[in-house]
Amino acid sequence: MMEINQAYIETLLEQARAAGIREQEAALKQAEAIPEQLNGVKLSDRDIALLLQIRRPDLLTRLFAAAGAVKDRIYGRRVVLFAPLYVSNYCVNRCVYCGFKQSNALARRRLSFQEIQDEVQVLERMGHKRLALEAGEDPQHCDIQYILSCLDAIYSTKLDNGSIRRVNVNIAATTVDEYRLLHEKGIGTYILFQETYHQPTYAAMHPSCRKSDYNYHLTAFDRAMQAGIDDVGAGVLFGLADPEFEVLGLLLHNNYLDRTYGTGFHTISMPRLRPAEGMELAAFPHLVDDRTFERLVAIIRLAVPYTGIIMSTRESAAMRDRLLRHGVSQVSAGSNTDIGGYKKDAEQPRVPAGGQFELSDERRPDQMITALIEQGYIPSYCTACYRQGRTGDRFMQLAKTGAIHNVCTPNALLTLQEYLLDYGDPSLRQLGASLLEKECAALENAPVRQALKQKLHRLKAGERDLYF
Ligand code: SAM
Ligand code: SF4
Numbered sequence: 001m002m003e004i005n006q007a008y009i010e011t012l013l014e015q016a017r018a019a020g021i022r023e024q025e026a027a028l029k030q031a032e033a034i035p036e037q038l039n040g041v042k043l044s045d046r047d048i049a050l051l052l053q054i055r056r057p058d059l060l061t062r063l064f065a066a067a068g069a070v071k072d073r074i075y076g077r078r079v080v081l082f083a084p085l086y087v088s089n090y091c092v093n094r095c096v097y098c099g100f101k102q103s104n105a106l107a108r109r110r111l112s113f114q115e116i117q118d119e120v121q122v123l124e125r126m127g128h129k130r131l132a133l134e135a136g137e138d139p140q141h142c143d144i145q146y147i148l149s150c151l152d153a154i155y156s157t158k159l160d161n162g163s164i165r166r167v168n169v170n171i172a173a174t175t176v177d178e179y180r181l182l183h184e185k186g187i188g189t190y191i192l193f194q195e196t197y198h199q200p201t202y203a204a205m206h207p208s209c210r211k212s213d214y215n216y217h218l219t220a221f222d223r224a225m226q227a228g229i230d231d232v233g234a235g236v237l238f239g240l241a242d243p244e245f246e247v248l249g250l251l252l253h254n255n256y257l258d259r260t261y262g263t264g265f266h267t268i269s270m271p272r273l274r275p276a277e278g279m280e281l282a283a284f285p286h287l288v289d290d291r292t293f294e295r296l297v298a299i300i301r302l303a304v305p306y307t308g309i310i311m312s313t314r315e316s317a318a319m320r321d322r323l324l325r326h327g328v329s330q331v332s333a334g335s336n337t338d339i340g341g342y343k344k345d346a347e348q349p350r351v352p353a354g355g356q357f358e359l360s361d362e363r364r365p366d367q368m369i370t371a372l373i374e375q376g377y378i379p380s381y382c383t384a385c386y387r388q389g390r391t392g393d394r395f396m397q398l399a400k401t402g403a404i405h406n407v408c409t410p411n412a413l414l415t416l417q418e419y420l421l422d423y424g425d426p427s428l429r430q431l432g433a434s435l436l437e438k439e440c441a442a443l444e445n446a447p448v449r450q451a452l453k454q455k456l457h458r459l460k461a462g463e464r465d466l467y468f
Pocket of ligand 2: 091092093094095098099100101102135136137172211
């Protein structure tokens with residue numbers, strides 16, 4: 001049974017904090033070997049605890065370089081884009097940090113089938129293909145049948161060439177039976193943040209509510225796996241407890257799932273605490289500063305090279321651009337955390353939204369795509385693995401053989417081409433066209449290059465949704 005041994009993490013950290021630079025350097029050398037031997041070198045728990053102690057600027061530079069090299073080897077320059085869709089702000093929980101907590105007097109509502117279609121159409125008009133469905137926890141107003149009907153509404157909404165091809169689901173921990181229903185509906189990743197792995201902090205942050213039970217929350221992925229969901233995404237809310245404890249908690253949880261079910265986290269989300277209604281940031285003693293946050297991203301990238309790292313618009317544009325270099329592989333764009341917020345914003349863009357927490361990076365997807373291309377990245381809306389059933393250990397096998405490069409880069413380019421044709425303005429089309437040409441020419445595998453060229457032509461001729 002899953003458990004996070006609190007004393008074990010405390011001891012690892014105490015020993016690492018007492019260790020000297022020589023031990024930090026030894027752990028760093030181990031980390032520096034990873035890019036060259038991706039499947040041969042693995043960091044131990046002690047290595048990770050030591051890497052978390054690095055502060056000396058020259059060692060930090062090496063740490064960031066190693067993380068950047070791992071990212072290049074596995075993800076190349078692809079960056080996956082998605083948007084959250086908040087369907088309900090009903091919530092019976094009392095999470096101290098959250099704007100949706102039960103004690104906040106806000107207008108509670110959930111979207112109707114029609115309202116979901118309206119939201120999805122706005123998202124499709126922005127070019128989105130991947131969504132993360134988000135909801136508060138309320139068994140009465142937002143039960144599993146409602147969530148299943150939301151998924152039907154999302155998948156069935158089409159606007160011109162727009163369609164949502166993958167919906168990840170971020171809803172409260174639930175039972176095996178309900179996870180089975182989600183699995184049968186065809187969700188992408190089931191996402192659940194532990195919020196904090198530090199048990200006393202967890203208890204303080206979730207006072208007397210359904211979410212109070214640390215162990216029930218922690219074992220949610222076991223129940224999801226038993227229900228057939230092999231694609232799970234974890235996260236902690238950085239700012240609640242000691243971030244070094246949290247990184248070790250995340251990685252122990254990942255290793256447990258890997259040992260037990262043959263596959264660890266598909267993604268790790270890295271939210272940092274943001275201001276929200278009914279809470280003051282000043283009341284949280286473990287807020288994570290930018291420099292520390294960069295280190296955490298780099299260490300997670302090195303510890304779990306094949307796990308996607310997700311960065312939301314809670315982070316500023318400048319910070320997200322920096323973190324992409326250290327290991328982030330997925331970003332949200334044009335996000336809104338208000339219920340019905342996309343339509344509201346499309347109709348009255350200047351009215352401030354009343355969402356779950358304040359956002360920081362407010363770039364629209366087209367601005368984000370332009371920025372990514374200008375920085376040398378390949379924006380991707382690819383959903384091919386999920387749709388071909390390459391999830392869980394099958395995805396990991398593909399990733400670990402390196403075949404991912406012959407599949408993911410061409411797929412990213414195909415989705416970029418679709419975006420440019422359907423949603424790009426003339427200047428973005430021009431920028432994108434030269435990226436496509438350059439990346440196509442750079443593909444080493446000649447048959448793949450040829451097949452990609454053909455598919456790009458077919459997209460231009462009007463076909464859609466082509467992938468390898
Ligand atoms: N209600 C479900 C739950 O709590 O698991 C679904 C997810 S909730 C809509 C999404 C996530 O938002 C939470 O897991 C939490 O980590 C994050 N969150 C809540 N308040 C936040 C804040 N003030 N700043 C940043 N993230 C926050
Ligand atoms: Fe509800 Fe989730 Fe917010 Fe907690 S984090 S109050 S469960 S929406």
